[in-house]
Amino acid sequence: MASDQSPEFKVIGTRPVRPDGIDKVTGRAKYGADYALPGMLHGKVLRSPHAHARIRSINVERALRLPGVKAIVTGADFPEVKGVMAQVGELIVNTHYLSLNVMARDKTLYDGHAVAAVAATSKHIAEEALELIEVDYEVLPPVMTAEEAMRPDAPVLLEELRTRLMTHRTDPGSPEGPDRPSNVPGHIRFERGDLAAGFRAADFVVEREFVTAAVHQGYIEPQNALAVYGADELVTIYCSTQGAFNVRTLTSSVLGIPEGRIRVVPAEIGGGFGGKTTVYLEPVAALLAKKSGRPVKMVMTRAEVLRATGPTSGIKARVKIGATRNGQITAAEVWLAYEAGAFPGSPFAPGAMCTLAPYNIENLRIDSFDVVVNRPKVAAYRAPGSPASAFACECVIDELAEQCRLDPLEFRLRNASHEGTPQPAGPAFKKIGLVETLEAIRASDHYRAPLEGPSRGRGVACGFWFNGGLQSSAVVNIHSDGSVSVVTGSVDIGGTRATQAMIVAETLGVPVEDVRPVVADTDSIGQTDVTGGSRTALATGMAVLEAANDALAQLISRAAKLWDKKPNEVVFAEGTFRPADGGAPPMTLRQLAGRLARTGGPVVGRATVNAGAVGAVGNAFATVCVDVEVDPDTAKVRILRCTIAQDVGRALHPAYVEGQLQGALAQGIGWALNEEYFYDQKGTLRNFGLLDYRMPTCLDLPMIETLVVEVPNPHHPLGVRGVGEVGIVPPMAAVANAIYRAVGVRMAELPMSPPRLLKAMLATRAEPFEEQATAAD
Amino acid sequence: MANKVIVETTINGDPVELLCEPRQSLLEVLRDVLELTGSKEGCLTGDCGACTVVIDGRPVCSCLMLGVEAAGKQISTVEGLASGTALHVLQQKFLEHASLQCGICTPGFLMSAKALLDHNPNPTEAEIRYALAGNLCRCTGYDKIVRAVTDAAATMAGRSRPAHGAVPAETASGMTGEMLAKGEVK
Ligand code: FES
Numbered sequence: 001m002a003s004d005q006s007p008e009f010k011v012i013g014t015r016p017v018r019p020d021g022i023d024k025v026t027g028r029a030k031y032g033a034d035y036a037l038p039g040m041l042h043g044k045v046l047r048s049p050h051a052h053a054r055i056r057s058i059n060v061e062r063a064l065r066l067p068g069v070k071a072i073v074t075g076a077d078f079p080e081v082k083g084v085m086a087q088v089g090e091l092i093v094n095t096h097y098l099s100l101n102v103m104a105r106d107k108t109l110y111d112g113h114a115v116a117a118v119a120a121t122s123k124h125i126a127e128e129a130l131e132l133i134e135v136d137y138e139v140l141p142p143v144m145t146a147e148e149a150m151r152p153d154a155p156v157l158l159e160e161l162r163t164r165l166m167t168h169r170t171d172p173g174s175p176e177g178p179d180r181p182s183n184v185p186g187h188i189r190f191e192r193g194d195l196a197a198g199f200r201a202a203d204f205v206v207e208r209e210f211v212t213a214a215v216h217q218g219y220i221e222p223q224n225a226l227a228v229y230g231a232d233e234l235v236t237i238y239c240s241t242q243g244a245f246n247v248r249t250l251t252s253s254v255l256g257i258p259e260g261r262i263r264v265v266p267a268e269i270g271g272g273f274g275g276k277t278t279v280y281l282e283p284v285a286a287l288l289a290k291k292s293g294r295p296v297k298m299v300m301t302r303a304e305v306l307r308a309t310g311p312t313s314g315i316k317a318r319v320k321i322g323a324t325r326n327g328q329i330t331a332a333e334v335w336l337a338y339e340a341g342a343f344p345g346s347p348f349a350p351g352a353m354c355t356l357a358p359y360n361i362e363n364l365r366i367d368s369f370d371v372v373v374n375r376p377k378v379a380a381y382r383a384p385g386s387p388a389s390a391f392a393c394e395c396v397i398d399e400l401a402e403q404c405r406l407d408p409l410e411f412r413l414r415n416a417s418h419e420g421t422p423q424p425a426g427p428a429f430k431k432i433g434l435v436e437t438l439e440a441i442r443a444s445d446h447y448r449a450p451l452e453g454p455s456r457g458r459g460v461a462c463g464f465w466f467n468g469g470l471q472s473s474a475v476v477n478i479h480s481d482g483s484v485s486v487v488t489g490s491v492d493i494g495g496t497r498a499t500q501a502m503i504v505a506e507t508l509g510v511p512v513e514d515v516r517p518v519v520a521d522t523d524s525i526g527q528t529d530v531t532g533g534s535r536t537a538l539a540t541g542m543a544v545l546e547a548a549n550d551a552l553a554q555l556i557s558r559a560a561k562l563w564d565k566k567p568n569e570v571v572f573a574e575g576t577f578r579p580a581d582g583g584a585p586p587m588t589l590r591q592l593a594g595r596l597a598r599t600g601g602p603v604v605g606r607a608t609v610n611a612g613a614v615g616a617v618g619n620a621f622a623t624v625c626v627d628v629e630v631d632p633d634t635a636k637v638r639i640l641r642c643t644i645a646q647d648v649g650r651a652l653h654p655a656y657v658e659g660q661l662q663g664a665l666a667q668g669i670g671w672a673l674n675e676e677y678f679y680d681q682k683g684t685l686r687n688f689g690l691l692d693y694r695m696p697t698c699l700d701l702p703m704i705e706t707l708v709v710e711v712p713n714p715h716h717p718l719g720v721r722g723v724g725e726v727g728i729v730p731p732m733a734a735v736a737n738a739i740y741r742a743v744g745v746r747m748a749e750l751p752m753s754p755p756r757l758l759k760a761m762l763a764t765r766a767e768p769f770e771e772q773a774t775a776a777d
Numbered sequence: 778m779a780n781k782v783i784v785e786t787t788i789n790g791d792p793v794e795l796l797c798e799p800r801q802s803l804l805e806v807l808r809d810v811l812e813l814t815g816s817k818e819g820c821l822t823g824d825c826g827a828c829t830v831v832i833d834g835r836p837v838c839s840c841l842m843l844g845v846e847a848a849g850k851q852i853s854t855v856e857g858l859a860s861g862t863a864l865h866v867l868q869q870k871f872l873e874h875a876s877l878q879c880g881i882c883t884p885g886f887l888m889s890a891k892a893l894l895d896h897n898p899n900p901t902e903a904e905i906r907y908a909l910a911g912n913l914c915r916c917t918g919y920d921k922i923v924r925a926v927t928d929a930a931a932t933m934a935g936r937s938r939p940a941h942g943a944v945p946a947e948t949a950s951g952m953t954g955e956m957l958a959k960g961e962v963k
């Protein structure tokens with residue numbers, strides 16, 4: 001649509017059909033579970049029924065005798081892996097613990113922890129074989145919440161852990177507290193100003209405690225892997241992953257095989273949201289393939305996905321914020337504890353770095369803790385760490401705005417971060433668009449429309465995510481008919497092939513349909529980090545732009561050669577080359593492409609970037625407005641209307657940008673209202689299916705209005721900021737604030753499901769009753 | 778081991794004779810026996826709709842049905858939705874409206890939407906949401922899916938299609954399928 005487009009661009013800002021679209025609407029696209037190879041076996045994993053247990057012994061004899069069973073592996077088949085910290089997308093992974101998570105050794109640490117795996121001629125035989133494996137467990141008491149795990153007398157999950165105090169995210173930290181086993185491996189603190197003086201200067205101080213439930217990424221496609229282990233010791237893995245190179249690195253470290261002997265072929269991927277940035281099945285399938293000498297395919301069931309992959313942390317939070325009567329925040333103190341699951345590595349540091357980042361606060365202290373509990377090891381989930389801590393702080397901000405008698409957007413605007421405002425972690429923001437998103441909501445139809453009717457309320461909240469940069473590679477091939485292929489290592493999880501084709505078409509002046517994007521395997525392209533961290537359009541986009549420019553420079557010199565000119569005597573515009581002096585007829589790119597053989601051979605443009613290192617990472621802000629109606633009898637919350645404004649820098653393909661905003665907001669609404677894990681007292685997960693782990697359906701949501709705000713990122717050649725994640729940060733608080741305005745109850749716990757909300761509503765109604773009762777006595 | 782059974786059925790208009798184990802679901806038969814991997818597996822418990830196929834005109838979760846039950850039935854899968862290289866209007870509209878991100882849910886949505894439009898060529902937004910409520914999409918928030926189905930219905934009926942990105946006024950935002958149950962919309 002014309003209005004989407006900036007006048008400097010012809011292709012960028014338009015909405016072409018995605019190049020992989022036809023494959024995906026006809027069923028032809030191959031996702032991980034769609035691969036099959038001749039002679040292939042099927043693998044299945046035996047999982048611990050206990051949240052916390054010592055494995056005394058495993059006997060696989062009977063299972064091995066079942067006809068059709070070809071190989072079984074247990075922890076004993078895996079090498080010991082030393083702890084090395086590897087950066088995986090936005091998270092930092094300890095490979096020792098990764099190895100223990102892939103297959104338990106002497107202890108199982110959560111319900112669903114892998115203890116053995118079988119490869120057989122059919123999945124049904126493999127499943128039968130699992131029942132024949134005998135595991136002797138010594139059951140230990142489980143620790144299920146951060147609060148329990150932090151008590152000095154709590155059962156210890158990992159004897160070797162000690163608490164370390166860190167000052168920044170990649171700081172290895174220094175020992176803190178007594179030298180004894182701890183369930184709290186990490187503590188990060190950010191501090192500035194004078195907290196006591198700040199609170200003394202406040203007219204109002206609000207202090208609250210919050211709890212959020214662990215939630216799953218909820219991708220519709222379960223994890224899968226198909227591994228081939230050749231007689232030449234070369235391993236090939238086909239799988240749905242957000243990062244083929246990460247799978248290669250992590251599988252290499254878990255199996256002790258050099259990276260160079262592993263090739264990872266990324267399949268189409270059915271959603272990830274951060275949950276497919278690590279490995280679960282890949283090393284197991286490779287080991288079963290080695291033992292059996294046959295290709296082995298493994299696909300998780302939904303129950304396995306819920307029991308053993310993801311989720312993101314549940315947290316406990318305490319927030320205290322003070323403000324003056326005229327709405328100036330004077331001080332804030334935040335305490336956060338993130339459940340990491342069975343092994344260290346929750347997003348406790350990014351959670352601390354993001355919360356309150358929208359505000360300029362002089363006196364500030366944030367403490368955040370990484371806490372191990374007997375739950376699955378958390379994985380990245382859309383803006384990891386930020387949504388839960390933002391929920392806590394944005395609810396308190398709303399309460400302060402109310403005490404100051406200010407419009408909640410006005411209160412935020414009075415304290416909003418700008419270019420130059422220090423972030424909670426210290427460094428100052430560069431050019432950011434928070435204020436623009438707040439203003440966009442304030443000016444929106446939605447915010448200006450009156451909301452009438454009983455039990456209805458409107459809430460707003462905002463949020464921050466810093467986005468990832470990381471490494472990308474791209475190759476642009478000019479074919480002899482003038483068509484172009486662009487090769488990257490970034491799997492396409494939401495339309496990034498389209499944006500890559502558009503960037504190439506824009507640069508080379510060719511029709512976007514003439515550009516074919518290819519997602520390559522790990523042997524066919526340079527290192528490319530995960531599709532995650534909102535980095536693909538940004539960082540891979542940068543590599544693609546540079547590779548296209550590299551190809552263009554070569555094309556210009558070929559034209560110069562044909563005309564016997566110097567390259568700077570050739571003009572390129574609108575897909576056509578011409579000599580500056582007009583001494584020869586112009587040549588289209590297609591015509592020139594046909595003559596490459598005679599001017600020195602094919603033209604291949606290439607580029608690699610580390611977008612973090614060049615500072616292209618664009619910080620992203622979003623503001624959300626939600627109208628709700630609460631059923632006064634059942635406390636079921638209906639979303640009447642919702643709008644998200646997000647600073648995207650520049651929308652390359654506006655439809656896919658809107659899609660990211662809408663999807664993020666929908667996930668946030670699920671987080672706010674329904675999604676949670678139910679563990680019983682033994683630490684067994686009771687809702688391991690999608691009926692009981694309740695994600696929003698299209699009946700639960702209205703249309704999702706998007707306000708795409710463009711404050712170009714000055715450090716990116718196209719002005720792009722990451723768009724994938726920040727939209728999930730504000731919705732939980734926006735819904736909570738709306739519920740408060742609807743029924744007068746401030747919810748401090750997620751999800752705000754009917755039972756929980758009803759209890760809170762009844763508690764407020766009960767008070768007058770009790771008073772009456774007392775008076776009557 | 779279980780004895781295999783011969784099943785005679787019709788898939789996307791073609792007569793098919795297949796061999797399967799009685800314990801195999803129709804989804805497993807489609808994907809693993811017939812190599813029709815367009816129908817996806819998201820849960821195997823009837824909760825996600827990724828495996829939706831149309832059987833004798835009705836949308837069905839193929840994971841909840843046994844392969845042997847396919848005998849004598851007319852089954853349509855996503856592979857049979859286009860006619861040759863000509864896409865079905867729904868497929869075309871899903872592409873135009875960017876209604877898929879990862880695309881794993883798309884075959885199921887297309888088949889549920891097809892079953893809806895075959896019975897109700899002029900559905901309201903609420904009816905569309907109701908008909909698609911058995912299909913989960915975690916990527917899109919459903920907005921662009923609902924728009925695509927609305928637009929497809931309009932196009933198939935020969936009405937001028939709604940302007941890009943706009944929902945027809947009579948189904949504008951704020952209405953959810955719950956209203957259907959409450960009788961607030963037609
Ligand atoms: S796989 Fe059939 S409904 Fe999910």
Ligand code: FES
Pocket residue numbers: 220270271876877878879880881882883913914915916917
């Ligand atoms: S597009 Fe990914 S689940 Fe629907």
